Amino acid sequence: MSKTIRIEKRILEKNDVVAARLRQRFADIVVVNIMSSPGAGKTTLLEETVKRLSGKTTIGVIEGDIATDYDAQRVESAGAGWVVQINTGGVCHLDAGMVEQALDSMPEKLGLLVIENVGNLVCPSGFDLGDDYKVVLASVTEGLDKPKKYPGMYRKSHAMVLNKIDLSPHVNVSPAAFVKEALDVNPALTVFQTSATAGTGLDEWCGWLSALKKPANA
Amino acid sequence: MSKTIRIEKRILEKNDVVAARLRQRFADIVVVNIMSSPGAGKTTLLEETVKRLSGKTTIGVIEGDIATDYDAQRVESAGAGWVVQINTGGVCHLDAGMVEQALDSMPEKLGLLVIENVGNLVCPSGFDLGDDYKVVLASVTEGLDKPKKYPGMYRKSHAMVLNKIDLSPHVNVSPAAFVKEALDVNPALTVFQTSATAGTGLDEWCGWLSALKKPANA
Numbered sequence: 032m033s034k035t036i037r038i039e040k041r042i043l044e045k046n047d048v049v050a051a052r053l054r055q056r057f058a059d060i061v062v063v064n065i066m067s068s069p070g071a072g073k074t075t076l077l078e079e080t081v082k083r084l085s086g087k088t089t090i091g092v093i094e095g096d097i098a099t100d101y102d103a104q105r106v107e108s109a110g111a112g113w114v115v116q117i118n119t120g121g122v123c124h125l126d127a128g129m130v131e132q133a134l135d136s137m138p139e140k141l142g143l144l145v146i147e148n149v150g151n152l153v154c155p156s157g158f159d160l161g162d163d164y165k166v167v168l169a170s171v172t173e174g175l176d177k178p179k180k181y182p183g184m185y186r187k188s189h190a191m192v193l194n195k196i197d198l199s200p201h202v203n204v205s206p207a208a209f210v211k212e213a214l215d216v217n218p219a220l221t222v223f224q225t226s227a228t229a230g231t232g233l234d235e236w237c238g239w240l241s242a243l244k245k246p247a248n249a
Numbered sequence: 250m251s252k253t254i255r256i257e258k259r260i261l262e263k264n265d266v267v268a269a270r271l272r273q274r275f276a277d278i279v280v281v282n283i284m285s286s287p288g289a290g291k292t293t294l295l296e297e298t299v300k301r302l303s304g305k306t307t308i309g310v311i312e313g314d315i316a317t318d319y320d321a322q323r324v325e326s327a328g329a330g331w332v333v334q335i336n337t338g339g340v341c342h343l344d345a346g347m348v349e350q351a352l353d354s355m356p357e358k359l360g361l362l363v364i365e366n367v368g369n370l371v372c373p374s375g376f377d378l379g380d381d382y383k384v385v386l387a388s389v390t391e392g393l394d395k396p397k398k399y400p401g402m403y404r405k406s407h408a409m410v411l412n413k414i415d416l417s418p419h420v421n422v423s424p425a426a427f428v429k430e431a432l433d434v435n436p437a438l439t440v441f442q443t444s445a446t447a448g449t450g451l452d453e454w455c456g457w458l459s460a461l462k463k464p465a466n467a
Binding site for chain 1: 288316341370371388391392413416
């Protein structure tokens with residue numbers, strides 16, 4: 032499979048050139064890249080986040096999906112200051128070039144830019160989008176084995192939001208045990224436990240998010 | 250993005266050559282490729298399937314994962330006649346070359362070969378593995394919007410197993426509405442509604458699976 036690996040290396044190098052350009056453009060905006068399996072609850076979390084924070088700061092959102100603009104509509108209705116939908120066609124992740132193309136209409140002043148990646152626990156973590164913080168959103172319904180089965184995603188992330196904890200009794204997955212599995216893979220993860228639909232844990236998550244600073248090396 | 254598309258085309262053409270070779274090798278075995286999001290319940294469904302069918306036929310299983318051999322262990326314990334684990338490293342799907350490499354120890358006589366793909370709703374559907382039938386496993390916990398957000402997966406599949414229907418009241422997703430969304434994308438889908446953990450719908454699924462014939466054009 033050496034040929035495949037060489038192609039991937041070339042694609043990633045090209046991505047990094049664009050990501051460096053994005054990082055210059057994002058010099059004054061904290062950028063958070065949220066990644067998860069399909070249906071873990073990224074958009075619902077984002078709707079609730081926007082509702083809570085939009086009085087305090089202007090939140091921009093870039094929505095990544097294979098198809099449809101369902102998510103952009105939802106986040107816009109929740110009150111996001113600026114929303115763009117990227118449809119990747121068949122591509123299973125966002126790359127820096129797609130993000131760059133989406134920025135034409137970006138307003139000068141944004142307090143926070145959140146990029147909701149394509150639902151996929153594998154490839155999105157490999158592409159630098161000029162982001163400052165990567166967040167993996169997990170759901171208790173996925174089962175305890177996921178951090179160790181998808182270690183790259185957990186290793187690359189700064190924080191894990193463990194969502195749908197209200198379903199924990201129904202799926203026989205303990206949030207504490209899931210957190211332990213995730214910390215086994217990446218002990219540096221900042222952890223939040225939420226139910227985005229029930230409102231649990233959202234104050235802690237929103238508090239962390241709104242306190243984020245531009246990293247020193249950005 | 251024309252460059253990316255050209256690279257993808259070359260990879261897919263190379264894959265198709267190997268898949269054609271696999272199809273010759275699988276001349277007397279029905280091969281089913283099961284795909285889903287991470288944590289939709291592929292392995293649990295497969296464990297229950299093997300338990301129910303292993304007295305009647307010899308089931309071989311190829312397990313695809315980024316990392317770990319958790320799934321191979323589970324399916325072997327359930328009674329599969331032959332199990333191989335493929336670890337793709339960082340690759341988000343199985344390809345025909347990986348499957349070919351896994352066949353060295355395959356016994357002469359298998360009644361059914363099931364390939365459990367990497368958990369991912371995007372790329373796995375694009376790679377022919379020499380399979381006869383593709384099955385997408387969905388879970389009500391993923392939300393109603395998934396068939397239209399991941400249309401390629403639903404279009405390429407012969408059947409959909411909608412799993413975790415016991416959780417339907419807790420996630421406010423009606424199985425009937427999910428089936429409608431899926432049939433909107435692909436009206437030809439054969440549909441099963443299951444709870445693999447509760448045992449619901451497994452007789453119908455196992456009945457269909459064990460009655461599958463080699464397609465006429467194989």
